[in-house]
Amino acid sequence: MDEGFSKVIDWIESFLCAPNSDVGRSGDVCPFAKTAMLKKSIEFFRNHSESVMCLSRDIEMHMEEFQRSGGIYDIYQCRIIVPTRLNEVVSAVEYVQKRLKPAFVERHMMIGQFFQGCEVPGLWNNMFRPLQAPIPLIAIRNMVPTDIAFLYGEESHVRVYLEKFGKRGAIALRQFEMTMEANK
Known part of the structure; x- marks a missing residue:
């Protein structure tokens, strides 16, 4: 495995799969990462796009393939895509995440951006x-x-969320709103 993926795996194991007092709750930083690693449910991909639009199209293809492969039925299944050839990679990752989030949410999927800073x-x-x-x-x-x-805060996203999770989602939404209100 190359140095980039080694850094990501080390970060997953030492940070996401570990408790951190700054999280604000007990347990690992990501409650799903440890099981995903144990199940070998995280797939790693290099992306060689040289433009933001090519990266965006490639991520859309990952979205469609993830959905077709049944990944949407396994809460531990995850794909990590590392762009390797973009000059302004951080701004590209932010742009693509923001641009594609609505399409992912409509398919009951999530897309996240990760980078230093x-x-x-x-x-x-x-x-x-x-x-x-x-x-x-x-x-x-x-x-x-x-x-x-x-x-939360994006009506169309919350609607899709409630369609997917029904009563369980409505309860989670109320709990989230109560927590937000209590933290004001």
Whole structure:
């Protein structure tokens, strides 16, 4: 395995799969990562796109393939895509994630951006920055009930979320709103 993927695997094992007092709750930073690693459910891909639009098209192809392969039925299945040839890779990763998020959500999937300096706050602690990875990457995975925090505030995303999770989603939404209100 090359150095880039080795760094990502080390980061997953030492950061995502470990408790961190800054998270704001007990347990590992990512409650799914350890099981995903044990099940070998994380697939790693290099992306050799030389433009943002090519990266975007490639990520759309990953989305479609992930859906066709049955990945949307396994909460531990994940793809990590590492762009290797872009000059402005961080801005490309941010742009592609923002551009494609609605399409992913419509398919009950999530797309995340990870890179050094990523300022997206943690779900339980606004001062925690869990999306800071050693190299820029895009992760795609199945939507899970705790994703309401990533979807809240965008009516169409919440609608899709509630369609997918029904009563369980409505309960999670109420709990999330109560937590937000309590933290004001």
